[in-house]
Amino acid sequence: MALGITACALAGLPAAARAEVQQLPAPRASYLLSCGGCHGLDGVSNSSLVPDLKDQVGYFLNLPEGRSYVVRLPNVAFSITTDEALTGLLNYVVFTLGGASVPAGTRPYTVREVAQLRRRPLTEVSLLQLRREMVRTLIDQYNATTQLRRYGEDDYANQSPP
Amino acid sequence: MTSHFDELSERLTRNLARFSSRRGFLSKLGAALLAAPVLPLLPVARAANGEQPKTDFERNAQAADDTKCNYWKYCGSDGVLCSCCGGGHHSCPAGAEPSPISWIGTCMNPEDGKSYVIAYRDCCGKPACSAGKSCWCDNSDRELPTYRSALNNDIIWCFGNSSAMYHCSTAALIGAVK
Numbered sequence: 001m002a003l004g005i006t007a008c009a010l011a012g013l014p015a016a017a018r019a020e021v022q023q024l025p026a027p028r029a030s031y032l033l034s035c036g037g038c039h040g041l042d043g044v045s046n047s048s049l050v051p052d053l054k055d056q057v058g059y060f061l062n063l064p065e066g067r068s069y070v071v072r073l074p075n076v077a078f079s080i081t082t083d084e085a086l087t088g089l090l091n092y093v094v095f096t097l098g099g100a101s102v103p104a105g106t107r108p109y110t111v112r113e114v115a116q117l118r119r120r121p122l123t124e125v126s127l128l129q130l131r132r133e134m135v136r137t138l139i140d141q142y143n144a145t146t147q148l149r150r151y152g153e154d155d156y157a158n159q160s161p162p
Numbered sequence: 163m164t165s166h167f168d169e170l171s172e173r174l175t176r177n178l179a180r181f182s183s184r185r186g187f188l189s190k191l192g193a194a195l196l197a198a199p200v201l202p203l204l205p206v207a208r209a210a211n212g213e214q215p216k217t218d219f220e221r222n223a224q225a226a227d228d229t230k231c232n233y234w235k236y237c238g239s240d241g242v243l244c245s246c247c248g249g250g251h252h253s254c255p256a257g258a259e260p261s262p263i264s265w266i267g268t269c270m271n272p273e274d275g276k277s278y279v280i281a282y283r284d285c286c287g288k289p290a291c292s293a294g295k296s297c298w299c300d301n302s303d304r305e306l307p308t309y310r311s312a313l314n315n316d317i318i319w320c321f322g323n324s325s326a327m328y329h330c331s332t333a334a335l336i337g338a339v340k
Contacts, residue, residue: 032279033267038312040263
């Protein structure tokens with residue numbers, strides 16, 4: 001709890017520092033407004049309820065179906081934004097937040113690719129199962145972190161009563 | 163000189179009329195120019211360009227007192243202000259825990275007219291703060307209906323915490339929109 005309070009206090013800025021408020025580039029502002037509430041300011045929030053992006057999302061780009069999965073996720077495909085802005089946002093998420101998890105030589109998403117993929121949203125599948133199967137492959141064959149398994153874990157089973 | 167110019171422009175206009183169809187490129191360009199202001203733009207872009215008319219909240223916003231509902235960072239706040247409960251507009255009162263999952267929007271600072279990114283975090287794990295009526299706010303700038311729940315302020319954002327009990331609401335400044 002103490003840690004949480006510190007994190008909260010740090011995220012805000014005292015009034016005196018207003019003149020030095022951080023200027024947010026477009027893809028970062030777009031990430032914060034479209035994704036950051038749930039995924040966290042830097043790609044981590046509650047890891048069992050919302051998938052971590054920081055140092056993890058890049059692993060999915062090892063697989064062709066993982067590369068398209070990231071765009072075809074309903075909240076990505078149906079986001080209220082243009083193909084161009086969504087492409088910038090996705091490249092920010094993968095290459096900046098994803099950090100070292102991105103495979104060497106991965107090419108950025110193009111507007112054309114994103115425009116085509118988001119028109120085929122993943123609406124008729126079990127997203128959890130699809131992700132679980134990809135995560136298994138990524139951990140077994142691509143040396144991905146086992147932290148990918150945190151999302152979807154039953155946190156309630158490990159909780160102490162209030 | 164004038165007549166030469168007149169002749170030239172007349173010839174250009176006549177040629178344009180003769181060789182362009184009504185369904186051609188020019189008419190499409192004209193339609194696109196007409197439609198441009200109607201096409202949806204990101205709220206950030208509109209706010210940043212100063213094209214957006216001010217909301218009721220923005221017309222009455224102030225930057226001096228964060229224990230009042232019209233403090234500018236509360237433009238999308240719905241709940242009791244943590245600044246009335248022993249916390250601040252960006253920090254939780256002692257014993258309450260900030261929600262890691264929240265919603266994020268933008269508010270306009272009346273002092274410089276610019277848009278800023280604000281994270282609306284709830285403070286959780288304690289019973290609701292019993293502050294006076296003036297500390298209970300119901301603002302809704304750039305909030306979306308419940309079917310777009312990621313940007314909705316009727317949700318108790320404590321569901322990602324160890325205790326989902328709602329105590330109060332904060333509005334943390336994250337940065338300025340370039």
